[in-house]
Amino acid sequence: xxxxxxxxxxxxxxxxxxxxxxxxxxxxxxxxxxxxxxxxxxxxxxxxxxxxxxxxxxxxxxxxxxxxxxxxxxxxxxxxxxxxxxxxxxxxxxxxxxxxxxxxxxxxxxxx
Amino acid sequence: xxxxxxxxxxxxxxxxxxxxxxxxxxxxxxxxxxxxxxxxxxxxxxxxxxxxxxxxxxxxxxxxxxxxxxxxxxxxxxxxxxxxxxxxxxxxxxxxxxxxxxxxxxxxxxx
Numbered sequence: 220x221x222x223x224x225x226x227x228x229x230x231x232x233x234x235x236x237x238x239x240x241x242x243x244x245x246x247x248x249x250x251x252x253x254x255x256x257x258x259x260x261x262x263x264x265x266x267x268x269x270x271x272x273x274x275x276x277x278x279x280x281x282x283x284x285x286x287x288x289x290x291x292x293x294x295x296x297x298x299x300x301x302x303x304x305x306x307x308x309x310x311x312x313x314x315x316x317x318x319x320x321x322x323x324x325x326x327x328x329x330x331x
Numbered sequence: 332x333x334x335x336x337x338x339x340x341x342x343x344x345x346x347x348x349x350x351x352x353x354x355x356x357x358x359x360x361x362x363x364x365x366x367x368x369x370x371x372x373x374x375x376x377x378x379x380x381x382x383x384x385x386x387x388x389x390x391x392x393x394x395x396x397x398x399x400x401x402x403x404x405x406x407x408x409x410x411x412x413x414x415x416x417x418x419x420x421x422x423x424x425x426x427x428x429x430x431x432x433x434x435x436x437x438x439x440x441x442x
Contacts, residue, residue, distance in 0.1 A: 223374075252430075261335075261420070262375075262432040269428075277429060309374055316428035317362050322374035 221245050225310050225323035232300045232330045240295040240326050242310030250313045251293035252277075252320070253285060255306040262309065268293055269316050300330040333358045335423055337433035344411055345441050352406040352436045354421035359399045362424040366395050366406050369418045369435070378419075379406070411440045 223244045232238060244251065252267040254277075264277030268287040282304060284296045293312075297304060310323040334357045344350050354364070363382045367375040379388045379395040381404070387396040394407040404421055418437045422430040 259434060261434040262422075262430075264429055267429065311375075317424050319377045319380050320365065320367075320375070320430065321377065322367075324374045325372075 223310055223312055223321050223323035225308075225326050227326060228324070230326060230328050232297075232328065234301060234330060236300050236330075237296065237298050238300065239297075240308055240310070240328075241292070242294065242323060243292045244310075244312040244321070245291065246312060246314075246321065247290070248312040248314050248321070249290070250316050250318075251287065252311045252313075253283075253293070253295045254309045254311065255279065256309060256325075257306050265295065265308075300328075302330050304328065305330045333361075333423060333425055333431045335421060335431050335433035337419075337421060337436050339436060340434065341437040341439075343439040343441060346411060346413060348411050348440075350408050350411055350438075352408070352419050352438070354404040354406070354433055356402045356404075356423045356431075358425065359402050360425060361399065362426065362428060364395075364397055364404050364421060364423045365430070366393075366404075367420045367422065369420060371417075375420065408438075411438075413440045413442050416440050 226241045249270045253265040254262045266285040268274045271290045308326045311320045365380045366378045369375045381397045392409040418435040420435040422432040
């Protein structure tokens with residue numbers, strides 16, 4: 220009954236460091252998404268994967284890369300972290316595009 | 332560019348009151364609209380999804396309506412309880428199926 224699992228839950232980075240946020244879903248969903256949530260800005264789509272083997276940019280893709288490793292897993296990489304990337308990151312999945320979204324519990328990232 | 336607005340940003344009501352949360356969007360060419368609940372420090376939970384061809388959806392004490400032509404949706408919560416305290420977000424999906432979120436309404440139900 221895990222749903223969407225994200226790791227880590229918390230992370231502190233120094234400017235310029237790199238890291239990968241991991242996301243896995245066990246619902247056999249085709250579509251997966253990465254969002255960031257900032258105070259007063261709502262949730263903004265970073266990247267999404269409509270199906271295994273495809274990825275597309277969302278509203279705010281600069282500074283990020285993604286990998287759809289297989290149907291279950293969708294990772295988000297920060298190559299050179301910047302303070303502007305301090306945020307809460309959410310992974311989500313849906314059976315197909317445009318269907319009900321299921322969210323993970325989030326990763327709180329601070330870049331100093 | 333689609334923009335989603337939720338008013339009010341915060342709402343405090345006594346337990347038992349019926350309440351309405353509002354969501355408006357600028358582009359009526361939507362595929363569907365979803366309402367979510369977010370508890371502090373947690374992820375989002377989908378409450379209701381309304382397809383563009385539908386006028387409303389109901390789940391328990393929750394009822395969501397959609398008026399595409401006017402670019403509005405409302406979430407009606409009947410007989411509110413302290414456990415309903417959370418942030419409620421609406422999001423619309425267009426032809427690209429990408430969800431655009433509002434900033435949310437923070438609801439406090441006082442015992």
